[in-house]
Amino acid sequence: MALTVGIDIGKALLVIIFLQAAFGYLTLIERKLLGRFQLRPGPNRAGPFGLLQPLADGVKLLFKEEIIPAGVDRFVFLIAPMLSLLGALMAFAVIPFGSPVHIFGRLVPLQIAGPSLSLLYVFAVASLGVYGIVLGGWSSQNKYGLLGGLRSSAQIISYELAMGLSVIGVLLAAGSADLNQIVSAQTREWFVFPQIVGFIVYFICAIAETNRAPFDLPEAEQELVAGYHTEYTGMKFAMFFMAEYINMITVSALATTLFLGGWHGPAILPSYLWFLIKVAIFLFVFVWLRATLPRLRYDRLMAFGWKVLLPVALLNAIGTAAWVALVHP
Amino acid sequence: MAAERRPLILNMGPQHPSTHGVLRLVLELDGETVRNCEPVIGYLHTGIEKTAENLNYNQAVTVIDRMDYLSPLTNNLAYVLAVEKLLHIEVPARTRYIRVLFCELSRIASHLVWVGTAAMDMGAMSVFFYCFREREKILDLIEMTAGARMNPSYFRVGGLLADLPEGFSEKLHALLDEFPTWLQNYRDLLGANVLWVERLRGAAVIGQEAALAYGLTGPTLRSTGVELDLRKAQPYSGYEEFEFEVPVRHSGDAYDRYELRLEEMVQSAAIIRQAIDRLPDGPWHIDDWRIYPPDKHQYVERDMEALIYHFKLFTEGFKVAPGEAYQGVEGPRGEIGCYVVSDGTARPMRVRVRAPSFYNLQSLPLMVKDRLIADLITAIGSIDIVLGDVDR
Numbered sequence: 069m070a071l072t073v074g075i076d077i078g079k080a081l082l083v084i085i086f087l088q089a090a091f092g093y094l095t096l097i098e099r100k101l102l103g104r105f106q107l108r109p110g111p112n113r114a115g116p117f118g119l120l121q122p123l124a125d126g127v128k129l130l131f132k133e134e135i136i137p138a139g140v141d142r143f144v145f146l147i148a149p150m151l152s153l154l155g156a157l158m159a160f161a162v163i164p165f166g167s168p169v170h171i172f173g174r175l176v177p178l179q180i181a182g183p184s185l186s187l188l189y190v191f192a193v194a195s196l197g198v199y200g201i202v203l204g205g206w207s208s209q210n211k212y213g214l215l216g217g218l219r220s221s222a223q224i225i226s227y228e229l230a231m232g233l234s235v236i237g238v239l240l241a242a243g244s245a246d247l248n249q250i251v252s253a254q255t256r257e258w259f260v261f262p263q264i265v266g267f268i269v270y271f272i273c274a275i276a277e278t279n280r281a282p283f284d285l286p287e288a289e290q291e292l293v294a295g296y297h298t299e300y301t302g303m304k305f306a307m308f309f310m311a312e313y314i315n316m317i318t319v320s321a322l323a324t325t326l327f328l329g330g331w332h333g334p335a336i337l338p339s340y341l342w343f344l345i346k347v348a349i350f351l352f353v354f355v356w357l358r359a360t361l362p363r364l365r366y367d368r369l370m371a372f373g374w375k376v377l378l379p380v381a382l383l384n385a386i387g388t389a390a391w392v393a394l395v396h397p
Numbered sequence: 398m399a400a401e402r403r404p405l406i407l408n409m410g411p412q413h414p415s416t417h418g419v420l421r422l423v424l425e426l427d428g429e430t431v432r433n434c435e436p437v438i439g440y441l442h443t444g445i446e447k448t449a450e451n452l453n454y455n456q457a458v459t460v461i462d463r464m465d466y467l468s469p470l471t472n473n474l475a476y477v478l479a480v481e482k483l484l485h486i487e488v489p490a491r492t493r494y495i496r497v498l499f500c501e502l503s504r505i506a507s508h509l510v511w512v513g514t515a516a517m518d519m520g521a522m523s524v525f526f527y528c529f530r531e532r533e534k535i536l537d538l539i540e541m542t543a544g545a546r547m548n549p550s551y552f553r554v555g556g557l558l559a560d561l562p563e564g565f566s567e568k569l570h571a572l573l574d575e576f577p578t579w580l581q582n583y584r585d586l587l588g589a590n591v592l593w594v595e596r597l598r599g600a601a602v603i604g605q606e607a608a609l610a611y612g613l614t615g616p617t618l619r620s621t622g623v624e625l626d627l628r629k630a631q632p633y634s635g636y637e638e639f640e641f642e643v644p645v646r647h648s649g650d651a652y653d654r655y656e657l658r659l660e661e662m663v664q665s666a667a668i669i670r671q672a673i674d675r676l677p678d679g680p681w682h683i684d685d686w687r688i689y690p691p692d693k694h695q696y697v698e699r700d701m702e703a704l705i706y707h708f709k710l711f712t713e714g715f716k717v718a719p720g721e722a723y724q725g726v727e728g729p730r731g732e733i734g735c736y737v738v739s740d741g742t743a744r745p746m747r748v749r750v751r752a753p754s755f756y757n758l759q760s761l762p763l764m765v766k767d768r769l770i771a772d773l774i775t776a777i778g779s780i781d782i783v784l785g786d787v788d789r
Contacts, residue, residue, distance in 0.1 A: 106526040211407045215429065215770070281520055282592055292770075293414060362592045363520030365771040366429055 071174070079180050083160060091313045092122030098355045105359035132302035137209055140299070144207035149300065149307035152200025156314040159194045162186035163321045164248050166331045166340030179248065187245040190322060191232055194277070197311055198224040201279075204308065205296030216295025219285045219366060223276055226373035227283075231273035233381035237266040237388035238326045251330035260327040265384040267327045269377050271350075274319035276373070278312060281358040285366055320350035404432055411440045415518045415774050418784030420758075422773075429769050434762045438755075441788040449748040453714030454480055454554055457745060461735070462548040464750060465786040467510050468503035470496075470539075471728040473552040475735040476748070478633055480554045482722035483739055484688065484715075490677040492556050493635035498672040499539070499551060500634075500726070501665040505576075506535040507729035508658045508665075512583055515655065515778040519596050524586050531579045534572055541565060554715075555689035556682020569673055576666050580659060587655070597652035601764040601776035604649060611763070612756040615731025616661065617780050620646045620653035627727040634726075639668050651779035658781075661729075688715050714743035730754055730781050754786035 096111065096118060103110025111118035136145060164179040183189055198220060205217020239245055241262065242253035253259075260267050276283040285295075292298070297308045324330060324346040333342030364372070404425040411419040419440035425433035445464055449457040461476045462469040474496055481488065488496075513528030536546040541562055543549035551558050587593045603613070605621040618625060626643040628636040644660040646653035682689045686706035696703035717739040725734035731753030738747040757780040764776045 102522070106523045107530055108526070211405060215426075219429075284520070359523045360586070361521060362516065362587075362590065362596060363771075364592060365596055366769055368595055 075174070076180065080161070083165075083180060084157060087157065087160060087314050087317065088310070090317055091310050092126065094313050094317065094351060095125070095309075096121050097351075098358075101352070101355045102359055105356075126306070129302055129306040134304065135299075135301045137299050139209045141207040144203050146304070148200045148204030148207060149297075149304045149311070150200070151203065152197050152311035153307045153314070155193055155195070155197030155200065156311040156318060158196070159190050159318045160314070160321065161193075162189055162247055163318070163325055164251055164330060165321070165343045166338070182246065182248055184244075184246045186247045187235065187239065187250070187326075190247075190318075191228070194315070194318065195224065195228055197315060200308070200311065201296045204300065208296075208299035210299045212292040212294070212298045213296050216292045216298070219292075220279060220296060223279075223283065223285060223369060223373075226370055227273045227276040227377070230269055230373060230377035230381045231277060233378065233385050234266045234269035234273060235326055236381075236385035237263045240385075240388045240392045243392075247325050247330075251325055251332065254329040254332060258327060258329040258332075263327060263384075263388070265380060266388075267323075269381045269384065270327070271323060272377060273373075274323060275354070275357065276369070278315040278319055278354075280312075280316065280354055282361040282363050283369060284358075284363060285369060316351060316354055317347065320347045320354070323350055402427075415777065417514065417777060417782055420777070420782070420784055420787075422761075424770075424773070426770070429771075431765050431768055431770060431773055434765050434773065436758055436761055438758070438784075438787050441784045443785070443789065445789050446748050446750060450745055453743045454717060454745060455710075455714060457748065458553060459548070459550045461748075461750075462550050463785065464752065464789050465728065465730065465733065465754070465783050466547060467783055468500075468507040468729050469548050470499045470503045470551060471726060471733055472735075472750075473550065474500055474634065475724050475726045475728075475733050475750075476737070477552045477554055478726065479722045479724040479735040479737040480717065480745075482724060483717050483720050483737060484554070486555060486683055486685070486688065488556060488683055489680045490635070491679050491681045494672045494676050495557060495561060495681065496552055496634050497636060497639065498669055498676075499542075501668045501672070502535050502538065504665045504729045505662050505669075506532045508662050509535075511658055511729075511778075511781050512587070512655075516587060516593075518774050518778040519593060521587065521590075521593065524583065527579075527582060527586075538565065538568060538572065541568070553682070553689070555685065556680075560681045561676075566673055566676075569669070573666055573670055573673075576662075580662065583659065588659075594652060596771070596775055597650065597655055597779070599650050599652075600768070600772045601651040601654075601779045602649050603760055603764050607763055608649065608760065611760045613731065613760055614753050614756065615728065615781075616654050616657040617731065617757050617760070619643070620657055621649035622647040627725055627732055631725065633724065639671050641665075641668050651775050654779045654781075686710075716741060716743050717745075725751065728753055730783065730786065731757060733786075750789060752786045752789060754780075754782040754784070755789075758782050758787055 099121075100110040100118070111121040114120040114124045136142065161180040162182060164182070201220045202217045205213040205220070238250060238259050241259060242250040244250060244253070279285075297305055300308060321343075324343060328346045331339035331343040333339065404427055407424040407426050408421070409424055410421040421437040421440065423435040423437060424431055443463070445460050448460050452460065458473055458476060461472045464472050509528040509532040513525035516524035539549050539551070540546045542565060543551035543558055603617070603621060605623060608618050608621045609623065614625065622645060624643055624645045627633070629643055641664045644657050644664065646657055686703065690707050690710050691697055691703040693707075697707045719739055719741045721736065721738040723734055723736040725732045732751060733753055734751035736747075736749040736751070737745050740746040761776060761780065765773045
């Protein structure tokens with residue numbers, strides 16, 4: 069019993085620490101890649117190849133003066149970035165990131181927790197994060213913040229629906245909402261091929277869900293300065309940032325699990341490495357899109373979500389259901 | 398009982414990422430919709446016109462540079478031509494050609510900054526860096542010739558600062574040869590991108606009548622179907638000797654302005670090619686020591702007379718007979734005009750500049766009324782204002 073609890077705590081700690089480190093290095097990789105896209109070297113002063121840059125940034129943010137603007141709702145203002153980060157971290161708990169391993173003679177699944185409705189859990193928890201953004205924008209007594217918060221609530225509600233529908237196909241094909249079973253259903257064939265429509269819709273929605281370019285309207289720099297986190301400083305600002313990047317990792321991990329066969333891969337590499345490689349490919353695409361694409365306009369974003377993505381996802385779900393019911397009982 | 402609906406007043410700028418300097422806008426918002434927009438200017442007022450009154454005619458060139466800092470040579474040209482009008486002097490053909498050449502280079506450089514910043518406003522970051530890489534090459538040419546990159550003060554009353562340096566022609570040709578690839582790059586990254594087209598199409602629209610009534614010039618006016626280009630309408634500095642077209646569009650939206658600017662760059666490149674290929678030999682300044690200083694090595698160091706002229710010019714400058722003259726030139730942003738009044742001394746009594754950005758900015762409230770904030774950003778970008786030019 070104690071061993072089981074110990075292993076679970078160990079896994080949770082490992083994942084949290086890994087995500088924090090991944091966040092730090094994701095910012096570095098993003099800046100490096102953007103630099104390469106934009107004919108500049110990117111950060112290269114702190115340590116060899118700028119490898120200590122995330123550390124330097126972290127230390128800087130820690131020691132920054134915390135500024136709380138006059139007239140803000142202090143409690144909400146303080147809790148908002150935490151909510152945001154909490155949602156991002158919690159979603160990762162059910163994602164299987166490798167094939168089960170033997171520790172002290174036990175078979176331990178590389179997953180913190182495996183409820184049977186884990187897919188539903190991810191969606192439920194991931195959408196908690198938007199409360200952080202909305203509350204943060206609203207409580208900071210800043211008009212840009214307010215507009216940013218409003219934008220994000222509208223955006224996330226619109227895209228959540230299409231995102232949820234886009235994975236119905238996978239759910240039907242695997243016959244389970246348990247991420248482990250979805251992974252094992254992909255031993256022979258990844259779902260990305262039969263579910264290509266669902267995959268595309270999912271990925272577009274994932275970008276919108278994480279507020280990344282070209283759907284980065286809540287923090288559209290050219291329009292709203294910094295959107296919902298305009299008034300945030302120091303670690304509170306860092307938490308919003310962390311939430312955004314960890315969300316990126318989470319949606320990429322989920323995409324890997326649902327469509328790219330999770331940790332499956334040729335046995336030349338351990339399963340968790342396969343998982344990481346697949347996630348990294350998604351993350352690269354995130355950065356690539358940011359470097360290339362202009363931003364959508366607010367009304368276009370809404371129209372695209374409701375009039376294009378939602379019907380397409382719905383048709384895909386119906387089509388898959390018909391296929392499962394008729395062809396592949 | 399429903400609460401009264403009041404507009405949200407948003408004070409945008411003067412510190413804001415996309416107000417292109419220090420523009421301040423007071424917005425009345427209804428949700429994301431702009432109900433009213435009031436530009437507040439003056440944050441970059443530098444008193445250049447007044448400063449010019451306290452400098453002699455040649456010194457004033459150096460401050461005129463600094464108004465529209467994205468194409469300083471066009472400002473120079475308007476001023477220099479106005480003073481030359483007052484003096485009733487004709488510059489040699491070579492001077493005219495070199496002036497045209499550099500004005501068109503500046504136009505390309507300025508439009509490159511526009512493409513870059515407009516793309517940045519829309520969130521397409523990388524294009525900005527590509528545009529600046531290419532602009533840098535043009536600045537290299539300007540630096541090679543005039544010694545400075547941003548404010549070269551290259552045009553002088555009665556001539557130029559210096560002749561074209563050795564190796565200039567080859568470098569320019571190399572640049573012109575690779576120029577089409579640059580444009581193709583931008584077209585691939587922006588014009589072929591549905592997001593970009595969607596953002597610009599139908600945004601920041603202004604009608605022809607309003608455009609004329611507000612005194613708009615340049616690409617902003619030509620996007621509404623008015624074919625007005627001073628290079629054709631009132632040729633100056635020998636523009637009538639060049640073959641080029643004036644591209645015109647009709648819907649008056651931001652996308653038209655984007656396309657117009659790209660095409661204008663093509664036309665400018667054509668003019669530059671003609672200018673460098675047909676560049677006449679001969680003097681590059683007038684031969685009048687009272688206005689243009691004698692050459693230092695050839696005359697000043699050997700001839701007492703020349704030394705006196707040189708000394709007089711650099712201590713008090715040249716006197717200009719009383720009178721007034723206006724010269725408008727077609728800058729990248731529209732008509733930039735210089736109105737110079739002389740009272741017979743060596744300093745202008747009044748220099749008044751008609752700045753295209755100032756007039757173009759006035760149309761902003763019209764373009765953005767009842768549109769989204771995102772369209773406001775598109776509009777600010779599409780009229781291509783330079784705050785140094787607006788406030789002077």
